[in-house]
Each structure stands twice: as C-alpha cells, then as structure tokens.
Amino acid sequence: MPLITNQDFEGKIKNTCSIKTQIISKLDTYVCGCQSKHSIGWFGGGIIKQTQLYEYVVYCPKGYLTLIKYNFQNLEIQSLSSTKINQKYAALAQMEERPSSYL
C-alpha cells in the first residue's frame, strides 16, 4: 500500500459521502500506514470520515490516516493509500464528523 503526501491524501478524501453505511466495525482489521495490520478501533483509533458509500478514512494513533474500502468480492477491507500526518496537516485528523456515535 502506497504512502502518499498529506496534500495528495487530502485531495483523495475531500469528498464526503452523505449516505452513511456501517458495513465495517471497530473490530475489523486493515493494513495501516504504520506497516502493521490492526483493528480499526485499535488504541483509540477509528473512522473519522466516510468519503464514498463503502470508503472510509481511518485514524491510527501512531499518526497515520489510511483510506480503506470494503471489498465485496473478497469480503474484506482493502487499503487504498495512507499518509503520515505532519504538523501542518494536523487538522486532517480532527475532522471527525460524528465522534463516538458513528460506530
């Protein structure tokens, strides 16, 4: 999975999906930008945004944001791209739409 710049990542996630789907849960695992596979809710992480019907942005407490997509063919979560948040883009991690009530 490619690590991209904060700027590129921001460009990929600017769309906000108006229809909320809850196809995945906090316990589902995904391949994170921090190079490990862990659950979405690992160590206080979670989904901070939904960009498409089955596409989400996940925050990892190690400072990574990963764009994931639910793959209906394999019935698993696919990681599309990831970025390590730098200071200038710290607000990216704070765009949480609906904290806690979401999952």
Ligand SMILES: [Zn+2]
């Ligand atoms: Zn991680």
